[in-house]
Amino acid sequence: MMTMEKIRILLVDDHQVVRQGLTMFLSLEPNLDIVGEASNGAEALERVGTLRPDVVLMDLLMPVMDGVEATRRIKEGFPDTEVIALTSVLEDRLVVGAVEAGATGYLLKDTRPHELIDAILAASRGEVQLHPEAKKRLVREARTPEMLEPLTARETETLRLVAKGLSNKEIAKAFDVSEVTVKSHVSSVFAKLGVSSRTQAALFALKQGWVGLE
Amino acid sequence: MMTMEKIRILLVDDHQVVRQGLTMFLSLEPNLDIVGEASNGAEALERVGTLRPDVVLMDLLMPVMDGVEATRRIKEGFPDTEVIALTSVLEDRLVVGAVEAGATGYLLKDTRPHELIDAILAASRGEVQLHPEAKKRLVREARTPEMLEPLTARETETLRLVAKGLSNKEIAKAFDVSEVTVKSHVSSVFAKLGVSSRTQAALFALKQGWVGLE
DNA sequence: TCCCGTCTCCATCTTTTGGCGGAGGCCGGG
DNA sequence: CCCGGCCTCCGCCAAAAGATGGAGACGGGA
Numbered sequence: 001m002m003t004m005e006k007i008r009i010l011l012v013d014d015h016q017v018v019r020q021g022l023t024m025f026l027s028l029e030p031n032l033d034i035v036g037e038a039s040n041g042a043e044a045l046e047r048v049g050t051l052r053p054d055v056v057l058m059d060l061l062m063p064v065m066d067g068v069e070a071t072r073r074i075k076e077g078f079p080d081t082e083v084i085a086l087t088s089v090l091e092d093r094l095v096v097g098a099v100e101a102g103a104t105g106y107l108l109k110d111t112r113p114h115e116l117i118d119a120i121l122a123a124s125r126g127e128v129q130l131h132p133e134a135k136k137r138l139v140r141e142a143r144t145p146e147m148l149e150p151l152t153a154r155e156t157e158t159l160r161l162v163a164k165g166l167s168n169k170e171i172a173k174a175f176d177v178s179e180v181t182v183k184s185h186v187s188s189v190f191a192k193l194g195v196s197s198r199t200q201a202a203l204f205a206l207k208q209g210w211v212g213l214e
Numbered sequence: 215m216m217t218m219e220k221i222r223i224l225l226v227d228d229h230q231v232v233r234q235g236l237t238m239f240l241s242l243e244p245n246l247d248i249v250g251e252a253s254n255g256a257e258a259l260e261r262v263g264t265l266r267p268d269v270v271l272m273d274l275l276m277p278v279m280d281g282v283e284a285t286r287r288i289k290e291g292f293p294d295t296e297v298i299a300l301t302s303v304l305e306d307r308l309v310v311g312a313v314e315a316g317a318t319g320y321l322l323k324d325t326r327p328h329e330l331i332d333a334i335l336a337a338s339r340g341e342v343q344l345h346p347e348a349k350k351r352l353v354r355e356a357r358t359p360e361m362l363e364p365l366t367a368r369e370t371e372t373l374r375l376v377a378k379g380l381s382n383k384e385i386a387k388a389f390d391v392s393e394v395t396v397k398s399h400v401s402s403v404f405a406k407l408g409v410s411s412r413t414q415a416a417l418f419a420l421k422q423g424w425v426g427l428e
Numbered sequence: 429t430c431c432c433g434t435c436t437c438c439a440t441c442t443t444t445t446g447g448c449g450g451a452g453g454c455c456g457g458g
Numbered sequence: 459c460c461c462g463g464c465c466t467c468c469g470c471c472a473a474a475a476g477a478t479g480g481a482g483a484c485g486g487g488a
Contacts, residue, residue: 152435165409180436197475199413213420
């Protein structure tokens with residue numbers, strides 16, 4: 001077996017503490033080597049050029065140049081460099097954006113240490129490693145309207161009013177039914193669309209063009 | 215003083231019971247005369263042509279032709295006929311639509327009897343009579359972005375995430391602040407925009423083009 | 429006729445949302 | 459140097475939203 005080269009890592013995060021924390025326990029791992037840090041996307045891009053890391057741990061929410069854009073440019077200029085997106089929150093737009101931009105992994109900051117290390121090792125081998133919830137988001141995003149469980153007439157009408165910003169109580173009045181009934185319709189709509197709040201449902205309906213903005 | 219002609223009224227509502235109820239107590243009023251009923255917009259338009267009522271009490275949510283459209287056509291064909299919009303719920307789109315279409319009044323179905331009668335009398339004189347809350351909605355709708363109290367940087371960012379469907383907890387994570395802080399930002403945003411729910415705030419931001427749908 | 433889907437409603441429970449007032453730290457302009 | 463706006467956080471509270479599981483009615487299709 002050939003000599004095991006250390007995996008060269010670039011940390012990109014706008015929070016000093018986060019970088020410090022990551023450095024802390026990643027440096028405990030013998031075959032990992034943190035070769036540099038950057039606090040925004042622009043810096044990251046430049047450091048990748050000079051340091052040529054194997055793996056970039058990239059925060060997505062940063063000033064100057066966000067992580068998605070930075071990821072895209074890194075993969076453009078240095079396709080061999082693997083990027084693992086690291087965020088504190090799962091946001092659909094970010095998950096999709098990062099993956100489209102070429103991120104090899106998508107992890108949350110509260111991921112347990114050893115999982116992060118596993119992900120880095122996997123990434124250095126070019127394997128894809130996604131946070132389980134991130135997978136779901138991707139699936140949801142990719143889901144086209146025709147593969148959705150169809151909404152019933154009442155559910156469609158309910159969603160229309162939800163997407164207009166009405167409360168359950170108001171919808172109940174408009175339909176002249178009890179509020180519980182509306183809630184049950186709203187719940188089934190959520191389940192069918194795979195969302196978890198009325199705002200998300202509204203956005204979904206808007207995206208699908210099921211309702212207009214006026 | 216000249217002979218007091220009875221005010222000729224046309225009731226338009228898709229619910230039999232509503233029409234019956236209205237007929238009930240409106241017919242108690244000596245100078246009101248219910249000359250006909252219709253259960254949808256198309257019917258209403260036709261009846262206006264044949265019955266030539268002075269005032270039309272128009273429900274806005276109806277099958278076949280909605281009340282807004284019916285109102286528009288009635289005012290086109292018979293400008294002297296006054297239309298009072300009557301709904302069970304205050305919906306911005308409907309309020310604005312009805313007023314634009316030429317409705318002389320906008321009342322809720324739970325309006326007290328004598329107020330309704332007052333409104334009819336006022337309408338027959340061509341006076342405008344709006345439900346107080348409806349006025350607010352109109353004002354809000356007419357409010358252009360430049361007359362809005364400006365949002366602070368944090369508030370703008372918060373609104374952006376709200377408009378992506380994130381919960382307060384998720385936003386707090388993204389900003390790395392406590393949830394209470396997010397709530398206070400969200401509340402000020404609501405106050406400044408004049409909305410009362412995150413979905414409405416999201417729709418507002420979308421309408422203003424402050425955020426995209428992606 | 430019986431079954432299935434839909435629509436309606438109920439109770440119960442937890443979580444989230446939103447309103448209220450207040451408070452301390454920070455920073456920049458007057 | 460003080461003031462005002464901004465950001466942060468606190469507690470308290472009421473209301474709304476969501477999840478869950480169940481139930482009766484109705485109507486159409488097998």
